[in-house]
Amino acid sequence: MNEKGVSNNPQCRGISDWLDNKMEWEGDKKYESRARGFIHGVYHETVGLGKLAFGNWEGCKAEYGRAFEQYSTVYRRLGSTPPRSKK
Numbered sequence: 001m002n003e004k005g006v007s008n009n010p011q012c013r014g015i016s017d018w019l020d021n022k023m024e025w026e027g028d029k030k031y032e033s034r035a036r037g038f039i040h041g042v043y044h045e046t047v048g049l050g051k052l053a054f055g056n057w058e059g060c061k062a063e064y065g066r067a068f069e070q071y072s073t074v075y076r077r078l079g080s081t082p083p084r085s086k087k
Contacts, residue, residue: 001054006066007047016040037073044070 020026025036048063 001050002056002059003051004056004058004062006044006062007059012043016043031073034074037070041067041070041074043067 019039020030020036023033023036025033030036044063044067048060048067051057051059051063
């Protein structure tokens, strides 16, 4: 929980790669799938909360930024725009 950037935990990365293969999310499909965007958004938001709980503000901000990017896939595919992030 002390990473300053976005989490890239090898164990979680393995699960993500397994899920991508299982769901056949390859190539551009990875970035077009609303389900994948939602799942990954929830992961990064949860990790961000953990980092926040440990006082890692920089890491939390990075995770929330990544969660926003992942969630934006869901909004793009629905034909709308995501809410603006507060800066």
